[in-house]
Amino acid sequence: MMNADDKPSTEAEVIDDRILSFFQDGVRMIGLPKSLGEIYGVLYASPKPMTMQDLINRLGISKGSASQGLKMLRTLGAVRQVDYRDDRKTYFEADVELKKLVGGFIREEIRPHLKSGQDKLARLERELDKVDDPELKAFYEERIKRLGRWSGKANLVLPLLQKFLGE
Amino acid sequence: MMNADDKPSTEAEVIDDRILSFFQDGVRMIGLPKSLGEIYGVLYASPKPMTMQDLINRLGISKGSASQGLKMLRTLGAVRQVDYRDDRKTYFEADVELKKLVGGFIREEIRPHLKSGQDKLARLERELDKVDDPELKAFYEERIKRLGRWSGKANLVLPLLQKFLGE
DNA sequence: CTTAAGGTTCAATTATTATTGAACACAGCC
DNA sequence: GGCTGTGTTCAATAATAATTGAACCTTAAG
Numbered sequence: 062m063m064n065a066d067d068k069p070s071t072e073a074e075v076i077d078d079r080i081l082s083f084f085q086d087g088v089r090m091i092g093l094p095k096s097l098g099e100i101y102g103v104l105y106a107s108p109k110p111m112t113m114q115d116l117i118n119r120l121g122i123s124k125g126s127a128s129q130g131l132k133m134l135r136t137l138g139a140v141r142q143v144d145y146r147d148d149r150k151t152y153f154e155a156d157v158e159l160k161k162l163v164g165g166f167i168r169e170e171i172r173p174h175l176k177s178g179q180d181k182l183a184r185l186e187r188e189l190d191k192v193d194d195p196e197l198k199a200f201y202e203e204r205i206k207r208l209g210r211w212s213g214k215a216n217l218v219l220p221l222l223q224k225f226l227g228e
Numbered sequence: 229m230m231n232a233d234d235k236p237s238t239e240a241e242v243i244d245d246r247i248l249s250f251f252q253d254g255v256r257m258i259g260l261p262k263s264l265g266e267i268y269g270v271l272y273a274s275p276k277p278m279t280m281q282d283l284i285n286r287l288g289i290s291k292g293s294a295s296q297g298l299k300m301l302r303t304l305g306a307v308r309q310v311d312y313r314d315d316r317k318t319y320f321e322a323d324v325e326l327k328k329l330v331g332g333f334i335r336e337e338i339r340p341h342l343k344s345g346q347d348k349l350a351r352l353e354r355e356l357d358k359v360d361d362p363e364l365k366a367f368y369e370e371r372i373k374r375l376g377r378w379s380g381k382a383n384l385v386l387p388l389l390q391k392f393l394g395e
Numbered sequence: 396c397t398t399a400a401g402g403t404t405c406a407a408t409t410a411t412t413a414t415t416g417a418a419c420a421c422a423g424c425c
Numbered sequence: 426g427g428c429t430g431t432g433t434t435c436a437a438t439a440a441t442a443a444t445t446g447a448a449c450c451t452t453a454a455g
Binding site for chain 1: 240243246247249256258275324338341344348351355358364368372389
């Protein structure tokens with residue numbers, strides 16, 4: 062959250078730190094590791110693309126962390142890779158549209174869970190037949206149906222959400 | 229996820245276990261501890277209210293966990309307390325409307341973060357004046373404004389989301 | 396061919412979170 | 426009073442997740 066040397070001096074650095082901290086909290090809200098927020102935050106606050114080494118220096122994190130964090134951010138679609146010919150290093154810049162970050166999160170983290178939940182429900186409905194006691198069966202039937210309705214709604218609302226958040 | 233003695237025998241117990249596992253995953257999706265999902269799951273799958281001791285037996289968890297889990301679920305509004313006169317024990321039942329669980333989560337976990345994010349942005353805007361370089365200032369201005377827009381949208385969308393999920 | 400810089404991977408370590416269990420409080424009973 | 430059942434709290438411990446760092450892969454330069 063600070064420079065590696067721990068003293069933000071210029072106003073710009075203060076602002077960088079605040080943006081950083083904004084994203085630190087932001088990603089934790091959706092259950093992503095803090096370091097992702099830090100990396101994204103640094104890139105978001107930077108007028109020009111940065112190398113992995115820049116991030117390591119800025120945040121005082123290890124090469125492994127930086128590499129893994131950037132990888133994740135790329136699969137989320139929140140960070141782009143920039144290549145300049147005649148420079149071997151690859152640079153990174155934030156995709157400033159937060160919908161990428163949120164959308165990627167929904168796609169990579171939420172959807173699979175939702176899917177597995179729906180599979181579980183399908184299996185449950187099949188098990189239901191084996192329950193003999195009719196009263197108990199009716200009870201389960203109602204509760205399971207309720208879960209199914211909710212699951213369907215969640216499925217429906219996610220695309221709307223993404224559309225709405227898109228800028 | 230099983231009986232404390234680890235052998236689900238009747239069909240009903242199999243179904244209970246599946247519902248349980250459904251919620252185990254469900255709560256982790258929104259970053260709540262697994263035990264909350266387990267407790268809620270057991271109550272959701274039970275035709276009648278249960279005591280804390282019932283939960284301890286069923287899930288093989290400690291008294292402390294059960295107490296804390298129920299406390300949390302009550303503050304989320306996902307679980308109700310039921311008192312019978314002439315029984316000293318307090319019983320618990322799930323509020324089957326999942327919007328309670330989700331709504332409580334939004335109220336207790338999301339909103340405060342969102343609020344603190346907005347405070348951070350407000351502070352940021354004030355800092356901005358102190359940046360001298362006009363080009364850099366314009367850059368930060370744009371990025372911060374973008375964050376503000378998104379933050380506002382999130383604020384707007386949460387009530388809609390809750391309304392939509394409400395059954 | 397050898398060296399070095401940029402990057403990735405993954406087992407080991409560290410930090411964070413959740414769970415336990417022992418101490419405590421309260422209420423009713425003997 | 427002392428004893429028992431129900432429930433809470435919180436420091437200690439266990440479980441989980443994130444981070445590191447060493448080994449490794451590529452590519453380009455000397």
